[in-house]
Amino acid sequence: MTEPDLKKMQTELQQKMGTRLEITADRFFTFLNIHPADLLVLMKELRDNYGFNYLANITSVDYGEKFAVVYHLYSIPENHKIAVKAYIDRSLAEIDSVFFVWPTADWQEREVYDLMGIKFKGHPNLIRVLLPDDFEGHPLRKDFDMKGVKKC
Amino acid sequence: MALKDRQQQDDVELLSKHNILVTTVEKLWNWGRAHSFWPLNYGCNCCPIEVMAAGAARFDMARYGYEVVRAVPRQADLLTIAGPVTIKMKPVLQRVWEQMPEPKWVIAMGNCAISGGPFKDGYSVLPGADSFLKVDVYVPGCPVRPEALFHGMLELKKKVERGDY
Ligand code: SF4
Numbered sequence: 413m414t415e416p417d418l419k420k421m422q423t424e425l426q427q428k429m430g431t432r433l434e435i436t437a438d439r440f441f442t443f444l445n446i447h448p449a450d451l452l453v454l455m456k457e458l459r460d461n462y463g464f465n466y467l468a469n470i471t472s473v474d475y476g477e478k479f480a481v482v483y484h485l486y487s488i489p490e491n492h493k494i495a496v497k498a499y500i501d502r503s504l505a506e507i508d509s510v511f512f513v514w515p516t517a518d519w520q521e522r523e524v525y526d527l528m529g530i531k532f533k534g535h536p537n538l539i540r541v542l543l544p545d546d547f548e549g550h551p552l553r554k555d556f557d558m559k560g561v562k563k564c
Numbered sequence: 565m566a567l568k569d570r571q572q573q574d575d576v577e578l579l580s581k582h583n584i585l586v587t588t589v590e591k592l593w594n595w596g597r598a599h600s601f602w603p604l605n606y607g608c609n610c611c612p613i614e615v616m617a618a619g620a621a622r623f624d625m626a627r628y629g630y631e632v633v634r635a636v637p638r639q640a641d642l643l644t645i646a647g648p649v650t651i652k653m654k655p656v657l658q659r660v661w662e663q664m665p666e667p668k669w670v671i672a673m674g675n676c677a678i679s680g681g682p683f684k685d686g687y688s689v690l691p692g693a694d695s696f697l698k699v700d701v702y703v704p705g706c707p708v709r710p711e712a713l714f715h716g717m718l719e720l721k722k723k724v725e726r727g728d729y
Contacts (some may be wrong), residue, residue: 543688544652551687561687563651563695 418442418492421462429454441484441495448481448498448507455483455496455513463487464494467514470521472528474554475499479530481507500530509535527552590727597641597667598724600629601717604640604664606657611646611674611707618710625710630717637663642720645693646708648676648683654690661697669729671716672699675706682706700729 422435425444432447433454446454458464469484483496500507509532510517521532522541529550532538540547548560576586605615619625619633634640637660649657661668672693675681683689693699700723703716723729 542652547651556687558685558687563690 418494425454425457428457441493444494444496446496446498448500451496451498452508452510452513455510458485458494458496459513463490464492465489467510467516467520468493470510470517470524472524472530472552474528474552476554477502479505479528481524481530483510505529506531506533508533509538511535526550529553594724594727598721600632601642601669601720602632602634602640603630603642603644604634604637604660605644605646606649606660607644607646608650608653609647609676611676614707614710614713615644615646615673618713623710623714625714628714628717628721637661638665640664641668643668643670643697644673644713645670645677645697645699646673648680648689649693650688651690652688654696657693658696667729669700669720669724670697671701671703671713671720673703673705673713673716674708675704678702678704 422442422444426433426435429446429450432450434445436443436445444454464485464487466486466488467483468486469482471482471484473480473482478499479502481498481500484493485496486493498507507530509521511521511532511534518535518537519541521535522538524530525532525535525538526540526542527550539545543551549556551561579586605612607615617623619631625631630642637643641664643661643664645657661670670693672678676683676689677693680686680689680691684691690696701716701720703712705712708716
């Protein structure tokens with residue numbers, strides 16, 4: 413896929429998704445800001461029709477009112493990258509799991525769940541991965557209270 | 565000097581003429597222990613890199629006789645804790661420590677192992693290895709230079725030779 417192809421992909425996706433997709437960019441990434449309800453549709457589209465066969469990274473950002481879940485996708489054969497961003501409500505903190513699109517999402521989603529407390533609907537085994545099983549709270553949330561942490 | 569003492573001294577001199585040395589078993593053991601620690605290294609982060617440097621040719625831990633680094637706690641008598649101990653690692657380290665045969669010692673290497681270092685206020689790092697183990701020698705530094713680690717080991721050597729552990 414060449415640079416014009418990427419542009420074409422963006423227009424095609426924009427047409428398909430309409431107002432539920434907003435495309436922004438910074439120096440490093442093009443961001444596809446997608447409504448969380450359409451996440452899986454977009455992801456499958458990217459994998460099957462545009463060759464993004466590698467999910468490099470899942471992370472999340474705490475913006476206060478909202479969380480953003482960020483996916484970094486690469487196309488190994490085409491050597492392209494793109495970022496997908498979905499904003500979800502803090503009160504709900506729930507989003508579809510992409511485990512069945514890229515199985516590598518398994519542990520990455522568990523990590524996001526562990527540290528940020530975002531629940532991934534449809535994940536087969538959503539338990540803590542880094543912190544001890546009896547840890548309380550999700551420490552990367554901005555409102556996490558250190559007082560609850562018992563050491564030794 | 566009392567007669568008995570003089571007699572004893574004569575005995576010792578006589579024996580040494582025949583290449584026989586007299587000491588207590590405990591002292592002999594401690595001499596051996598202090599000259600050949602068998603370390604077990606625990607590490608996470610940057611201090612273990614210095615431990616590797618300490619073991620390699622430029623610094624060469626073998627000069628002091630401490631190069632028999634074990635991969636098994638059951639053969640080790642010195643636990644070198646390099647780097648922070650996390651809440652999740654604590655039970656593992658505890659178990660490793662309990663598997664080591666007596667007598668055994670602990671060196672806390674680096675600020676992290678001493679007090680939690682820069683990660684002290686984190687949600688997952690313990691405030692130092694001495695929060696659950698009895699540490700014999702603290703070696704400060706971030707990271708600890710190999711020379712400093714050797715100094716720490718030689719301090720421990722003195723301690724063991726004195727039998728004060
Ligand atoms: S004391 Fe410093 S160098 Fe050593 S593990 Fe901690 S942060 Fe790394």
